[in-house]
Amino acid sequence: xxxxxxxxxxxxxxxxxxxxxxxxxxxxxxxxxxxxxxxxxxxxxxxxxxxxxxxxxxxxxxxxxxxxxxxxxxxxxxxxxxxxxxxxxxxxxxxx
Numbered sequence: 001x002x003x004x005x006x007x008x009x010x011x012x013x014x015x016x017x018x019x020x021x022x023x024x025x026x027x028x029x030x031x032x033x034x035x036x037x038x039x040x041x042x043x044x045x046x047x048x049x050x051x052x053x054x055x056x057x058x059x060x061x062x063x064x065x066x067x068x069x070x071x072x073x074x075x076x077x078x079x080x081x082x083x084x085x086x087x088x089x090x091x092x093x094x095x096x
Contacts, residue, residue, distance in 0.1 A: 008060045009033050014081040014088035017067070021093040024070045028053070028079055035059045036083040042067060043078045050077065069094045 009031035017026040028040065040054035050072060053065050067079070074096030080089040 009062060012036070012081075012083055012086050012088070014079075014090060016090055017079065017092045021095045022069070023074075023095045025066055025068045026092060028065045028067055029063065030065075030081050030088075031062050032058060032060050032083065036085070039080075039082040040065060041080050041082070043080065045076055045078070053079075 011031065011033050013031040015029040017028045019026060030040070032038065036058060038054050038056060038058045039052070041049055042051040042053065043049055051067065053067060054063075069077075072094060074094050077092050077094060078089050079092060080087060
């Protein structure tokens, strides 16, 4: 049984960034099972938004976004994937 590499994902999934910890850049991956309005944002631990990585309508599929944290202080950050139907978030660590 061969798997089609272009199969539409079954669920909306936000994966742990890689590498983590990172300096200065990391990759964030996510899957969309249906077309959705997508917002991928990064926050500091005080809840302040530090970067918007994606803010657009996207078709179903698998995505990969690079977050370059040059200029930001080291520490723990939260990245949040928000779609029409769900919100997911994970922590990542920027080492300086």
